[in-house]
Amino acid sequence: MDNIYADTESSEERELAYESFVWRNLRRNYAGHFTHGTLGLTGFRLVNAPTFVPAYLHMLSGSDILTGLGLALQQLGSTISPIAGATAIEHRKYVLPVTMMLGTMMRVQILGLALAGWFLHGQSLLVASIVFLFLLGLFSGWQGVAFQYLLAKVIPISRRGRLQGWRNMTGGLIAALLSYFAGRYFIGHNIWGNGYGVTFLTAFVLTSLGLTAIGVLMREPELPTLRPRMRMMERLREFPELLRADKGFREFMIARTFAISGRMASPFYIIYAAHTVSLSGQTIGLLSFAYLIADTVTNLGWGYLSDRSGFRSSFIGALCIWIAAIALLMSVHTLPLFFVAFFGLGAANSGYQMSAQNIVFEFGHRDDMAMRLALSNSAESGMAALGPLVGGLIAAVFGYAAVFSVTMAFLVLALALMLLRVEEPRKRKAAG
Numbered sequence: 001m002d003n004i005y006a007d008t009e010s011s012e013e014r015e016l017a018y019e020s021f022v023w024r025n026l027r028r029n030y031a032g033h034f035t036h037g038t039l040g041l042t043g044f045r046l047v048n049a050p051t052f053v054p055a056y057l058h059m060l061s062g063s064d065i066l067t068g069l070g071l072a073l074q075q076l077g078s079t080i081s082p083i084a085g086a087t088a089i090e091h092r093k094y095v096l097p098v099t100m101m102l103g104t105m106m107r108v109q110i111l112g113l114a115l116a117g118w119f120l121h122g123q124s125l126l127v128a129s130i131v132f133l134f135l136l137g138l139f140s141g142w143q144g145v146a147f148q149y150l151l152a153k154v155i156p157i158s159r160r161g162r163l164q165g166w167r168n169m170t171g172g173l174i175a176a177l178l179s180y181f182a183g184r185y186f187i188g189h190n191i192w193g194n195g196y197g198v199t200f201l202t203a204f205v206l207t208s209l210g211l212t213a214i215g216v217l218m219r220e221p222e223l224p225t226l227r228p229r230m231r232m233m234e235r236l237r238e239f240p241e242l243l244r245a246d247k248g249f250r251e252f253m254i255a256r257t258f259a260i261s262g263r264m265a266s267p268f269y270i271i272y273a274a275h276t277v278s279l280s281g282q283t284i285g286l287l288s289f290a291y292l293i294a295d296t297v298t299n300l301g302w303g304y305l306s307d308r309s310g311f312r313s314s315f316i317g318a319l320c321i322w323i324a325a326i327a328l329l330m331s332v333h334t335l336p337l338f339f340v341a342f343f344g345l346g347a348a349n350s351g352y353q354m355s356a357q358n359i360v361f362e363f364g365h366r367d368d369m370a371m372r373l374a375l376s377n378s379a380e381s382g383m384a385a386l387g388p389l390v391g392g393l394i395a396a397v398f399g400y401a402a403v404f405s406v407t408m409a410f411l412v413l414a415l416a417l418m419l420l421r422v423e424e425p426r427k428r429k430a431a432g
Contacts, residue, residue: 011224011225014224014225015224017224018221018222018223018224021219021221022153022154022155022156022221023156025154025219025221026154026155026156026159028217028218028219029154029155029217029218029219030155030159030163031217032213032214032216032217032218033151033154033155033163033167033214034163034166034167034170035210035213035214035217036210036211036213036214037164037167037168037170037171037210038167038170038171038174038210039171039206039207039209039210039213040103040206040207040209040210040211040213040214041167041168041171041175041210042171042172042174042175042178042206042207042210043110043175043202043203043204043205043206043207043210044203044207045171045172045175045179045292045295046175046178046179046182046199046200046202046203046288047110047113047136047200047203049175049179049288049291049292049346051179051183051269051270051284051287051288051291052179052182052183052196052199052284052288053070053071053133054067054071054266054267054268054269054270054271055270055271055274055284056129056196057070057071057126057129057130057267058271059196060125060126060129061126063392064268064271064392064395064396065389065392065393065396066126066392067267067268067271067388067392068267068268068388068389068390068391068392068393068395069130069388069389069392070129070130070133071133071266071267071388072386072387072388072389072392073130073133073134073137074133074134074136074137075137075263075381075382075386075387075388076134076137076381076382077133077134077135077136077137077138077139077140077141078137078138078140078141078144078377078381079137079141079378079381079382080138080141080378081137081138081139081141081142082141082142082144082145082373082374082375082377082378082381083371083374083375083378084142085102085141085142085143085144085145085146085374086145086149086370086371086373086374087231087371087374088142089145089146089149089370090149090226090227090370090371091226091227091228091229092226093222093223093226094220094222095146095149095150095153095220096150096215096218096220098146099143099146099147099150099214100211100214100215102139102142102143102146103143103147103207103211104211105135105139105143106136106139106140106143106207107204107207107208107211109132109133109135109136109139110132110136110200110203110204110207111200111201111204112128112132112135113129113132113133113136113200114197114198114199114200114201114203114204115197116128116129116132116197117129117194117196117197117200118192118193118194118197137381141377141378141381144357144377145370145373145374145377148357148361148373149369149370149373150218150220152361152369153220153221153223154218154219154220154221157358157361157362157426158307159307160306160307160358161302161303161304161305161306161307161311161314161354161358162300162303162304162307163303164299164302164303164354164358165299165300165301165302165303165304165306165354166299166300166303167299168295168299168300168303168350168354169295169296169297169299169300170296171295172292172293172294172295172296172299172350173293173295173296175292175295176288176289176290176291176292176293176295176296177289178202179285179288179289179291179292180285180286180288180289181285182195182198182199182202182285182288183282183283183284183285183286183288183289184282184285184286186198186199186202187199187284187285188282188285227368242364242368242371242372242375245364246363246364248363248422248423248425249360249363249364249372251417251421251422252359252360252363252418252422253375253376253379254417255414255417255418255421255422256356256376256379256380256414257379257380257383258410258411258413258414258417259319259352259356259410259411259414260380260383260387261383261387261407261410262322262326262387262407262408262410262411262414263383263387263388264386264387264388264390264391264394264403264406264407265326265387265391265403265404265406265407266387266388266391267388267391267392268391268392268395268400268403268404269329269341269342269345270284270287271400272329272400272404273287273338275400276332276333276338277333277334277335277338283335286335286339287338287339287342288342290338290339290340290342290343290346291342291343291345291346291349292346293343293346294343294344294345294346294347294349294350295346295347295350297347298346298347298350298351299350299354302314302317302318302350302351302354302355303354305317306354306355306358309424310359310362310424310425310426311354311355311358311359311362311426312355312359312418312422312423312424312425313355313424314351314354314355315351315352315355315356315359315418316415316418316419317351318347318348318349318350318351318352318355319348319352319411319414319415319418320415321344321347321348321351322344322345322348322349322352322411323408323411323412323415324344325341325342325343325344325345325347325348326341326345326404326407326408326411327408328340328341328344329341329342329345329404330401330404330405356376356380357373357376357377359425360372360373360376361373362425362426363425391403391407394406
């Protein structure tokens with residue numbers, strides 16, 4: 001890796017050298033992130049869509065509570081690792097090696113999830129699947145900080161929206177078609193004696209190819225300034241000041257926490273549909289297709305909207321669609337309308353994911369961006385971990401309608417906060 005500051009003396013010269021490196025290598029890094037997203041995120045969508053894994057856990061356990069517990073533990077893993085990950089990378093000149101290592105460990109868990117379906121049975125299969133989901137969450141929480149930090153280093157903020165829009169659109173098309181094929185043929189015909197295992201194995205292969213692409217193509221610069229290395233407990237003590245220093249970031253954190261509380265209903269969308277329409281492998285594939293094809297037709301729009309108007313606009317739009325999709329889900333009784341509802345859920349998720357992470361980088365000072373992302377992701381993952389478990393308990397006692405109603409209430413609170421309390425940070429910086 002080249003030393004781009006060899007002939008610089010002042011901080012202004014270092015900033016210019018950094019900007020020059022970013023724009024000089026933009027095409028190569030753009031291609032790396034695009035390929036990684038198209039292949040890597042395609043595979044992860046098969047695992048993280050609210051269809052295959054919830055249906056798989058429910059098939060193994062027959063319990064709403066255990067289904068919620070499995071997904072809650074996956075999110076718990078994502079809760080406890082981001083802050084440790086940020087502490088480990090924010091002082092490093094280069095984070096690509098760490099990103100590659102963590103990405104590899106994530107893919108090992110998906111492979112384990114697939115292989116367990118062939119070699120284990122009964123209670124041991126259920127326990128092993130939940131353990132692999134927890135470890136997947138643990139490494140994804142850490143890797144998510146490292147990867148987003150890397151993206152922020154090499155892609156200018158004015159280009160990130162369209163990059164992620166094109167990336168997610170292409171990956172969404174592949175994932176949607178693959179999910180329909182996986183539901184109809186892999187699971188419907190129980191290929192190789194375990195259709196779910198084949199689905200997870202396919203996800204492992206795709207994600208591994210994506211990780212390889214970014215490792216080959218990425219050119220990473222050293223930042224002009226770096227934080228000194230600190231112990232995690234010392235860094236944790238700075239969190240209150242990090243929140244006090246930027247009112248917009250603090251209010252956004254509260255809104256994001258309310259929004260992610262809506263995840264409590266996610267595992268039960270597909271199970272609720274099963275109580276209304278016949279839940280076969282073909283139906284799982286069709287509703288997964290609806291959810292994932294939404295990435296294809298909406299992500300590009302979210303990306304260009306974000307580049308033009310800021311990520312706050314995308315966040316607000318995603319919340320509106322999310323609320324409308326759940327309301328539709330609660331009121332329909334036919335498969336075509338369930339298709340529309342799942343399409344809306346997918347569109348909302350794509351806008352939420354793009355905006356919730358990227359807007360974090362626009363608050364505060366650049367040297368704190370890894371820790372802001374870690375703090376935001378940990379808060380989100382904590383609520384996402386608690387959500388499915390609470391949702392499972394509510395579903396078991398009061399039914400699915402109660403879960404969906406509570407979810408909508410939290411999303412409305414998040415929307416109100418974003419509209420009334422959170423200013424677009426890009427406009428604020430431009431005014432300053």
